[in-house]
Structures are given as structure tokens and as C-alpha cells.
Amino acid sequence: MAAAAHLHQDVKLHVPKVGSRLPRLENVRANKVLTMLASTLAVTLAIWFVLSALNQIDPISKRLGPYDPLGLLPRWTFFAPHPGIYDYHLIYRECASLEPPLTNPQMFEEVKHLVGPWTQVPDLCPGSSRFMLWNPQRRVTKTISDIVAGMTMLRLAYPTLGDGVQYTTFYWLLLHLIQQTSQRQGQRQFALIQSHGFPPDRESLVFFMSNFHPVGASRLR
Amino acid sequence: MTTVESIWHWGRGNFGETGIWPWYILREDHNPLASAVLTPALDGAGLLALLLARLAAAILVPVCYGAGLNAGLPLLILIVSQFLLAWRTRLGNEGGDQMTNIMLIMAFLPQALPNEPAIANLAALFVGAQILLSYIASGGAKLFGPKWQRGEALADIMNQFQYGNYWLMRQLRAYPFVCRLICFSVILFQLSFPLFFLLPAPYAYIYIAGGVAFHFGIAYFMRLYLFVLTFLGTYPCLIFAREAFRSYVGL
Numbered sequence: 267m268a269a270a271a272h273l274h275q276d277v278k279l280h281v282p283k284v285g286s287r288l289p290r291l292e293n294v295r296a297n298k299v300l301t302m303l304a305s306t307l308a309v310t311l312a313i314w315f316v317l318s319a320l321n322q323i324d325p326i327s328k329r330l331g332p333y334d335p336l337g338l339l340p341r342w343t344f345f346a347p348h349p350g351i352y353d354y355h356l357i358y359r360e361c362a363s364l365e366p367p368l369t370n371p372q373m374f375e376e377v378k379h380l381v382g383p384w385t386q387v388p389d390l391c392p393g394s395s396r397f398m399l400w401n402p403q404r405r406v407t408k409t410i411s412d413i414v415a416g417m418t419m420l421r422l423a424y425p426t427l428g429d430g431v432q433y434t435t436f437y438w439l440l441l442h443l444i445q446q447t448s449q450r451q452g453q454r455q456f457a458l459i460q461s462h463g464f465p466p467d468r469e470s471l472v473f474f475m476s477n478f479h480p481v482g483a484s485r486l487r
Numbered sequence: 488m489t490t491v492e493s494i495w496h497w498g499r500g501n502f503g504e505t506g507i508w509p510w511y512i513l514r515e516d517h518n519p520l521a522s523a524v525l526t527p528a529l530d531g532a533g534l535l536a537l538l539l540a541r542l543a544a545a546i547l548v549p550v551c552y553g554a555g556l557n558a559g560l561p562l563l564i565l566i567v568s569q570f571l572l573a574w575r576t577r578l579g580n581e582g583g584d585q586m587t588n589i590m591l592i593m594a595f596l597p598q599a600l601p602n603e604p605a606i607a608n609l610a611a612l613f614v615g616a617q618i619l620l621s622y623i624a625s626g627g628a629k630l631f632g633p634k635w636q637r638g639e640a641l642a643d644i645m646n647q648f649q650y651g652n653y654w655l656m657r658q659l660r661a662y663p664f665v666c667r668l669i670c671f672s673v674i675l676f677q678l679s680f681p682l683f684f685l686l687p688a689p690y691a692y693i694y695i696a697g698g699v700a701f702h703f704g705i706a707y708f709m710r711l712y713l714f715v716l717t718f719l720g721t722y723p724c725l726i727f728a729r730e731a732f733r734s735y736v737g738l
Contacts, residue, residue, distance in 0.1 A: 409579035
């Protein structure tokens with residue numbers, strides 16, 4: 267658009283309808299402006315493509331990541347070299363009492379009789395959609411997978427992170443999700459379970475377990 | 488399609504304070520000033536307005552093309568809203584969204600500069616190149632995966648709720664040779680994709696048929712239908728890139 271405006275100022279031309287092809291240009295200077303644009307775009311796209319190709323290599327991708335906030339450099343290595351083969355389930359259990367605050371395992375032993383069973387958050391469960399052409403729920407289950415991936419990266423980058431994970435948005439999101447299951451006051455603990463396979467041959471293990479947090483009366487906000 | 492999905496999620500409250508993508512938590516990962524400035528468009532009624540504008544723009548694009556009008560403005564709305572939504576949500580995005588971003592930008596450029604036919608050609612060539620890169624990178628990465636090397640990867644991928652299919656998993660476990668054959672065929676198809684540019688027609692179009700089957704298979708068994716729309720939607724650019732390449736090298 268800017269090029270067309272510039273063209274209109276410099277030369278006396280019939281300005282064509284938007285979208286139609288230009289007639290043969292009489293002014294060489296105008297032609298050079300447009301050719302420069304095409305050349306600039308060609309160089310830009312070539313650089314973009316080279317960076318895209320380099321971004322397929324893991325170590326380079328990690329270096330380029332901070333400089334690509336818009337995510338313009340694609341990663342095409344889907345399900346490779348290590349395919350995603352796990353389902354992740356968010357479960358929680360609840361202690362009916364707000365006192366004492368369950369900040370260590372000894373306290374848990376005292377109120378064990380008040381702690382309910384582990385319960386799965388149903389809306390986040392990966393499920394087999396019957397519809398090939400309509401599966402928006404996949405983005406919800408993908409969110410949980412992305413949280414797991416994010417927490418894994420944090421563990422690798424900061425091996426001594428420990429309870430510091432409670433100050434990440436990944437942790438806050440999971441805590442927020444279990445808070446939505448009920449307005450009852452109490453203390454809740456959540457866990458992420460990693461599973462592979464279909465019942466009855468499904469294999470599961472605990473990927474992460476949180477501390478107990480007061481919910482209901484005192485919320486995150 | 489992604490806009491319709493987003494509106495569906497908005498209706499279910501997934502973007503709200505009790506949903507899976509609550510802005511009051513997600514904004515903590517972003518620059519405070521940017522979050523403050525963009526909050527009106529990324530939360531509540533403002534977000535719905537953004538999604539509806541996006542839907543209107545998505546409908547307008549083919550209408551403009553059909554009527555011979557410039558589709559630059561609706562495409563720009565789609566591009567800006569796409570990046571805003573990805574920035575806001577950050578989680579739950581998938582690989583097909585990357586190709587959507589590229590397609591939108593490449594569709595916008597010729598509309599923004601309609602008086603330069605070379606722009607459209609360059610945009611189409613870029614898309615064709617990205618498709619080629621996607622297949623080679625994907626196939627190359629599989630070569631380094633132990634499960635792919637053993638021909639077990641597909642059975643394992645099918646053995647999950649999220650992207651799997653119980654029936655196909657049972658068949659692949661019952662017939663491991665078939666599983667190995669499919670795994671190696673996928674790798675061979677992807678790594679040999681450059682042959683699409685070198686082989687004469689009609690042999691080259693085996694790759695188009697293979698790509699259609701590949702993406703429809705992913706859509707059916709893994710319920711990842713976005714790849715059908717985004718990747719197969721780029722095949723005209725791929726065919727254009729092939730013709731341009733063959734013309735350039737004299738094939």
C-alpha cells in the first residue's frame with residue numbers, strides 16, 4: 267500500500283483498481299521502487315527460511331527461542347525423535363479441616379482420617395472424541411501436556427528448584443483448576459499422573475505431587 | 488476452524504476466571520505493561536469481541552477473493568488476532584497453528600502490495616519451501632528416535648487416550664511387521680519428498696496422494712484435523728513451487 271502511494275506521488279499514472287494488475291510502467295524509477303520491494307522481501311523470506319531450517323536442530327532452537335517471541339520460527343519435528351505417548355491426569359484429594367495447616371508429612375498422619383480419596387478432575391481427562399472433524403477439547407488436554415513439559419524443563423534447568431515450583435504459573439494453574447471443582451473449604455493436594463495405554467493394561471506413575479493448600483475460604487486472588 | 492473452536496471454548500468459560508486459561512494467572516508470565524494495555528482485548532467481553540471480529544474476518548477473506556476485492560484488512564485482523572491469542576494463551580497450541588501463521592502472513596503480503604505480482608510468487612514459493620522443510624525435518628527427526636528406528640513408535644502413539652486409537656493399536660500390536668512397515672514408510676515418504684520436485688508428472692503426484700492419505704490418516708486416528716486444513720491447504724503453493732523450480736532448472 268505504501269509503495270502504491272509513493273508511486274502515485276512520483277509519477278502521473280492511472281492508479282488501477284486495488285487488486286488488479288499494473289499496466290506497463292512508463293517511469294523506470296517507479297519500476298525500480300517496486301523491484302526493490304520484491305528484492306527486499308525475497309531476502310527477508312530467505313533469511314526467515316534459513317532460520318526456520320536451523321530451528322529444527324534442538325541446541326540451535328534453544329538459543330533462538332528467546333529472540334522469537336511471536337513464534338515465527340516453526341518447529342516441524344512432530345512426534346519425533348521421541349513421540350508423545352503419555353496421557354496426563356490431574357487428581358486431587360481433600361482434607362476437610364483447615365487446621366492444622368498440612369505443611370509437613372507428620373501433620374498429615376494426625377489428620378489422615380479427615381483426608382478423602384484421590385479424585386480425578388473430569389473435564390481435563392484425555393478422552394477419545396468420536397468426531398474426526400470436531401475435537402476442540404484436545405486443546406484442553408494439550409494444555410495439561412504443555413504444563414507437564416514446562417515443569418519438566420524447569421526441573422532440568424533448575425535441579426534444586428524444590429518448593430520454588432509453587433511460584434510458577436504452571437503450579438498456579440493446576441491449583442486454580444482443582445479449586446474450581448468445589449467451593450468447600452478445606453485443604454487440597456493435587457498430583458499429576460502420567461499413564462500409558464488403555465485399561466486394563468494401563469501403566470501409571472506419579473509425575474508430580476503438590477503440597478496441601480487451603481481452598482474455598484482463601485483463594486489464589 | 489480455530490476461531491470457531493475458540494468461541495466454543497469461550498462459551499464454556501475456558502477463558503474465564505474459572506476456566507483452564509484464566510487471564511489473571513496467565514498474565515503473570517507476561518510484561519506487566521503489555522498485559523495492562525492488552526487486557527481489554529484478552530479478557531471477558533473484549534475477548535469475545537476479538538473472537539467475533541476474527542470470525543467475521545475469516546468469512547470475509549473468501550468473500551473478498553471471490554468478489555475480486557482486496558482482502559488485506561480481514562487478513563490483517565486474522566494475523567493480529569492469531570498472535571494475540573497465541574500470546575495470551577501460550578498453552579494448548581499445536582503444530583498446525585504454525586502453518587496457519589505462515590499461511591496468513593503469506594496471503595496478506597500480495598494483498599498489501601497488489602501492484603507487484605512478484606510478491607505473490609515469492610509468498611507461494613516460501614510456503615512451498617516451508618512444506619518441504621516440514622516433511623524433511625519431521626522425517627529426519629524420526630531417524631534419530633529409537634522407537635521409530637525399531638518401528639514401534641506408531642503402536643505406542645496409538646496406545647494413549649489423547650492422540651491414540653485403541654483399534655489401530657491392537658492391530659499394530661498384533662501385526663508388528665505392519666507397524667514397522669508403516670513407520671518406515673512414513674520416514675521414507677517424508678525424507679524423499681524432495682523427489683516431488685525432480686520427478687516428472689504424473690509420478691510426482693504420488694507424493695500429493697501420499698500427503699493427502701497421511702494427513703487424513705492423522706485426522707481420523709489421532710483427531711488432529713487441523714493438519715488437513717493447514718497442510719493440504721498449502722499444496723497449491725507446493726505445486727506452484729515445483730513448477731517454478733522445474734522451470735528454473737530447465738526440467
